[in-house]
Amino acid sequence: xxxxxxxxxxxxxxxxxxxxxxxxxxxxxxxxxxxxxxxxxxxxxxxxxxxxxxxxxxxxxxxxxxxxxxxxxxxxxxxxxxxxxxxxxxxxxxxxxxxxxxxxxxxxxxxxxxxxxxxxxxxxxxxxxxxxxxxxxxxxxxxxxxxxxxxxxxxxxxxxxxxxxxxxxxxxxxxxxxxxxxxxxxxxxxxxxxxxxxxxxxxxxxxxxxxxxxxxxxxxxxxxxxxxxxxxxxxxxxxxxxxxxxxxxxxxxxxxxxxxxxxxxxxxxxxxxxxxxxxxxxxxxxxxxxxxxxxxxxxxxxxxxxxxxxxxxxxxxxxxxxxxxxxxxxxxxxxxxxxxxxxxxxxxxxxxxxxxxxxxxxxxxxxxxxxxxxxxxxxxxxxxxxxxxxxxxxxxxxxxxxxxxxxxxxxxxxxxxxxxxxxxxxxxxxxxxxxxxxxxxxxxxxxxxxxxxxxxxxxxxxxxxxxxxxxxxxxxxxxxxxxxxxxxxxxxxxxxxxxxxxxxxxxxxxxxxxxxxxxxxxxxxxxxxxxxxxxxxxxxxxxxxxxxxxxxxxxxx
Amino acid sequence: xxxxxxxxxxxxxxxxxxxxxxxxxxxxxxxxxxxxxxxxxxxxxxxxxxxxxxxxxxxxxxxxxxxxxxxxxxxxxxxxxxxxxxxxxxxxxxxxxxxxxxxxxxxxxxxxxxxxxxxxxxxxxxxxxxxxxxxxxxxxxxxxxxxxxxxxxxxxxxxxxxxxxxxxxxxxxxxxxxxxxxxxxxxxxxxxxxxxxxxxxxxxxxxxxxxxxxxxxxxxxxxxxxxxxxxxxxxxxxxxxxxxxxxxxxxxxxxxxxxxxxxxxxxxxxxxxxxxxxxxxxxxxxxxxxxxxxxxxxxxxxxxxxxxxxxxxxxxxxxxxxxxxxxxxxxxxxxxxxxxxxxxxxx
Numbered sequence: 001x002x003x004x005x006x007x008x009x010x011x012x013x014x015x016x017x018x019x020x021x022x023x024x025x026x027x028x029x030x031x032x033x034x035x036x037x038x039x040x041x042x043x044x045x046x047x048x049x050x051x052x053x054x055x056x057x058x059x060x061x062x063x064x065x066x067x068x069x070x071x072x073x074x075x076x077x078x079x080x081x082x083x084x085x086x087x088x089x090x091x092x093x094x095x096x097x098x099x100x101x102x103x104x105x106x107x108x109x110x111x112x113x114x115x116x117x118x119x120x121x122x123x124x125x126x127x128x129x130x131x132x133x134x135x136x137x138x139x140x141x142x143x144x145x146x147x148x149x150x151x152x153x154x155x156x157x158x159x160x161x162x163x164x165x166x167x168x169x170x171x172x173x174x175x176x177x178x179x180x181x182x183x184x185x186x187x188x189x190x191x192x193x194x195x196x197x198x199x200x201x202x203x204x205x206x207x208x209x210x211x212x213x214x215x216x217x218x219x220x221x222x223x224x225x226x227x228x229x230x231x232x233x234x235x236x237x238x239x240x241x242x243x244x245x246x247x248x249x250x251x252x253x254x255x256x257x258x259x260x261x262x263x264x265x266x267x268x269x270x271x272x273x274x275x276x277x278x279x280x281x282x283x284x285x286x287x288x289x290x291x292x293x294x295x296x297x298x299x300x301x302x303x304x305x306x307x308x309x310x311x312x313x314x315x316x317x318x319x320x321x322x323x324x325x326x327x328x329x330x331x332x333x334x335x336x337x338x339x340x341x342x343x344x345x346x347x348x349x350x351x352x353x354x355x356x357x358x359x360x361x362x363x364x365x366x367x368x369x370x371x372x373x374x375x376x377x378x379x380x381x382x383x384x385x386x387x388x389x390x391x392x393x394x395x396x397x398x399x400x401x402x403x404x405x406x407x408x409x410x411x412x413x414x415x416x417x418x419x420x421x422x423x424x425x426x427x428x429x430x431x432x433x434x435x436x437x438x439x440x441x442x443x444x445x446x447x448x449x450x451x452x453x454x455x456x457x458x459x460x461x462x463x464x465x466x467x468x469x470x471x472x473x474x475x476x477x478x479x480x481x482x483x484x485x486x487x488x489x490x491x492x493x494x495x496x497x498x499x500x501x502x503x504x505x506x507x508x509x510x511x512x513x514x515x516x517x518x519x520x521x522x523x524x525x526x527x528x529x530x531x532x533x534x535x536x537x538x539x540x541x542x543x544x545x546x547x548x549x550x551x552x553x554x555x556x557x
Numbered sequence: 558x559x560x561x562x563x564x565x566x567x568x569x570x571x572x573x574x575x576x577x578x579x580x581x582x583x584x585x586x587x588x589x590x591x592x593x594x595x596x597x598x599x600x601x602x603x604x605x606x607x608x609x610x611x612x613x614x615x616x617x618x619x620x621x622x623x624x625x626x627x628x629x630x631x632x633x634x635x636x637x638x639x640x641x642x643x644x645x646x647x648x649x650x651x652x653x654x655x656x657x658x659x660x661x662x663x664x665x666x667x668x669x670x671x672x673x674x675x676x677x678x679x680x681x682x683x684x685x686x687x688x689x690x691x692x693x694x695x696x697x698x699x700x701x702x703x704x705x706x707x708x709x710x711x712x713x714x715x716x717x718x719x720x721x722x723x724x725x726x727x728x729x730x731x732x733x734x735x736x737x738x739x740x741x742x743x744x745x746x747x748x749x750x751x752x753x754x755x756x757x758x759x760x761x762x763x764x765x766x767x768x769x770x771x772x773x774x775x776x777x778x779x780x781x782x783x784x785x786x787x788x789x790x791x792x793x794x795x796x797x798x799x800x801x802x803x804x805x806x807x808x809x810x811x812x813x814x815x816x817x818x819x820x821x822x823x824x825x826x827x828x829x830x831x832x833x834x835x836x837x838x839x840x841x842x843x844x845x846x847x848x849x850x851x852x853x854x855x856x857x858x859x860x861x862x863x864x865x866x867x868x869x870x871x872x873x874x875x876x877x878x879x880x881x882x883x884x885x886x887x888x889x890x891x892x893x894x895x896x897x898x899x900x901x902x903x904x
Contacts, residue, residue: 444644447607450631451638452658453707466648
């Protein structure tokens, strides 16, 4: 009955962007049309069940553990006032700066047989090899622990926002209805924050499915290492893409779960009238115990490994630090910055187009593009490489025919390919943030601006962008840090002679030159800290819980 | 200025506005009144251009802005909307909010208009405050001023008083009417509160289930409702069952009285007629008595709920002067004083 204008410019732009971004994913799925029976028979007989069980165990283990760490942490920090809370509030974000594979290297150095921990045990108790049991860090549970220690901030940040946004009167009304404190958490707070917590866990699980560095280093067979192996070992690109398609189907389930949980609870904040709820002040030993409890994830996810890295880096500093190393830092930094800006602009554009066109088609297309996050970097990289090199050949054909000159590999052999692949892979991060930020802006604001004669673009510029500053900044930060840490796609797509910190770290650590790997690893971590501080500043300024009553309150309205 | 012809509107095949038609001339204040879900806000959104219509036409300034093919964009309609939640831009101060729609004006013009409007609504000096620093009543007036700033041809107000407390409402409704009249604005308001509708509007339309039942002034709605829903929705009152007897008289528990032929009822028809509280006069000398079931003290008057007798359990409402204070359970004399009979065929 209602007609839809297919030719509106927003729709066309969204479709064009999405076609470009989706092409590598489509390539992966279209691989299913070419069955590779002999390879699959071999895989089935040997390693396929390992891939499936290990990947699933890894993802669900990480999902559970990040909720166990992140959600209570967010609740404590949103809800209680205790010793050094203000410092701890941002300290707990630090593990975000730490890639899981770097955590894995340093803990391996610490905890394996020759490491200082077991060494100290042996000298103290005069044990020999085999005299004692020590948990093996290079195991599936070790990998779950490593990934969770760096991924819990996803849950923490989203859950903390959800908890802080709960209006005070909710708690007051619950009390007046005779609801106990525990019931308040289980019946009111948790259901309201559940979409945010699940969203954070879903993000962490996608990361876990896509992890390559950690599982490769620990020697665990998962889908990602399998894809790498099928590609380089068996030399079968199509079978590798088929494995990736299989992996993606798991993630589709995650996305469906996330979509429905979010749709169920589509709140527009009532804003303006409800005040944020007061934190409960803890005193004495309770205050200190709470502080220690909250600082534990940072100690294990950041402090200990960083101290280890610093120790190694000092030992190898003179050997490592030179002109080439500064170049490495600069390469990593600007690559990450360009990607973050591109991804956030795309995310803003998509989120706004979705808001303008309530058509299901746009929502579907955009969600499909968000799947890139779940795909292992390797596969997007190969998909993109195939398409871009084909395009390069065509372009060179044309220029040679017309100008008798070839332009070289302008798409597949340059940073363009890397930025494109990063954008595909990390767009979902930016979109999650921008989408939830834009959902908080009441639709009546758009209507009001429209009735005051402003065009769609002007509304985006004058209303949405200013109100989305904090969402945009956190998106920028998350994408930036992710690109800094990204490994497999960079390994494949980096232009000739172009190295990043992550690639260098991986190469050195794989050669068991852990000490030399420490300096570039530490650099990744340090660069990663800068945006963490920046993010803290931003949330500090915008937090609705500031003591001055009015400042920044408007963000929630 | 504004004319709707047979306008229908649907969300996912569910018709929410059905054949709506009315007209507003320049400077007139209209109101769509109805319970929630009656389609009044949807109609308002269609006029603003936020929702396309599936049938009929919306005319603004002698030009079709919506029909089943065209839907002129909101930006081009020169209509302004005051939203239920005010929709003030939280990151802009009062001045920036008000001038948000004045993109083509220069700085002096903007300043002059802001000063003029803020003075009109009695809010001078708050230009630099942010929406969250204003009270509900102030926010409402800023939202109104923002809508009026560019002198739109039509002002649409969606439940403009719903988020204010009741004491504020009546005063603001009068102020608002005065402001709109001062600016000679054409306005259409949507509300579920008849008091607001009556104190604001020149002409009121009652909506129910997507249909406009009656479009007329407040007096006519109260005294000459065209429909049983309108009769019961507007004001208090009870329906009394009756029969038309062979002399074409009404025969009811309140007695017999003649009706003229213009009503068009036949002998033996079952009918019901509306009795408003002010149609029942308390009279100690009357032979008709009724028992007080409950009472509601209203200051100058008391609203009594009465029951005629045990055989006939029909209830009546009676508005008596407040010095006629009777206890619950007491029998009091009443007299029917109907000037105009509102009568419908019984269902």
